[in-house]
Amino acid sequence: MDLFNNDQLNLFGAPKNLLPFDGEVLLYPHFYKEDVFTRLVEETPWKQDKMKIYGREVNFPRLTAWYGERDEVYVYSGVVNVPVKFSPLLNSIKQAAEQQCGHRFNTALLNYYRDGSNSMGWHSDDESELGGNPVIASVSFGASRVFQFKHKRQKNAKVSVVLNNGDLLIMQGQTQHHWLHQVPKTSRMLGARINITFRSIG
Template identity: 85%
Template sequence: MDLFNNDQLSLFGASKNLLPFDGEVLFYPHFFKQDVFEQLVNETPWKQDKMKIYGKEVNFPRLTAWYGESDEVYVYSGVVNVPVRFSPLLLDIKQAAERQSGHRFNTALLNYYRDGNDSMGWHSDDETELGGNPVIASVSFGASRVFQFKHKRDKHARVSIALNNGDLLIMQGQTQHHWLHQVPKTSKMQGARINITFRFIG
């Protein structure tokens, strides 16, 4: 499957950094030309994880799935994730993201935002397993959602961008050291969205 937009290859050679300082986030709009949202919805073994808030167990405000090349588990937010093997579709998407970023990825976290009530709170992808300056490729399919950054020390430094179907975002450099990011709830969302974040766990 040719998911990568070869006709526009020359357009994706460079991208302006979305962050003003202390990190690098590169944005490639409409990077994937084929809409695979429904296929991802149907073939992914989604699960409903739970977390504890003030001692009470509540559902994550989204569905998730964890993929990897090996059997190594990944723990975040207190949830133990045992990887599923990459599907042919996810391998195609991963390889296109690898070509653009110049980095290899061996895991993928999929988040399924079913409506505007599903969200992801402020966090950094700074787990030890990801290394000192992780490169993370984020791919969006389905409905548009706002993606936000805020600096950990400078309260006035904020960046917001709408991620649409087929968009690719690459976070690298010092980004995870200095910035938090989130997908906030919204009452304006039309339809559902899937986000895939590819990482390398050493």
């Protein structure tokens, strides 16, 4: 089962679930109207994390930043993230996302994809700190990129959606239990993109 692009959306009412089963993913196109991409690039304390592959250290294929209301340390892929305090701009985006999905967030992970060669591999946001059925709100700014899902057991179940500037994607329910997601590399000439994923820890 393959679903592609934004065909599953009802643009004149509540969004449809993009997943066929075992989870809930909702897309709100052009959710955040203000163009803040340049401000995010300039105001964010980006860092270049590294990971070990076969004993060799390599750079993550993107830049990252971790924000939190308190001292919520977040560990993924062996990287320990100590939070920076929320900026007024991030607080504004967070509050808009909270109002839309009716859930409060206290942390945010920012990813900066500088071109099509930058990517995020297959993974689930299923760390114990996020709780059993986490609600994750993801807001995109800048160039459009493909965002993909695949089921952990039913290998033919795949979903692909294009995320554009200002789009809000909400992952909730049992999504992280049953589905992996990624931002794949592409050889196409693309501009830069920033993704903000708001989460609740603790």
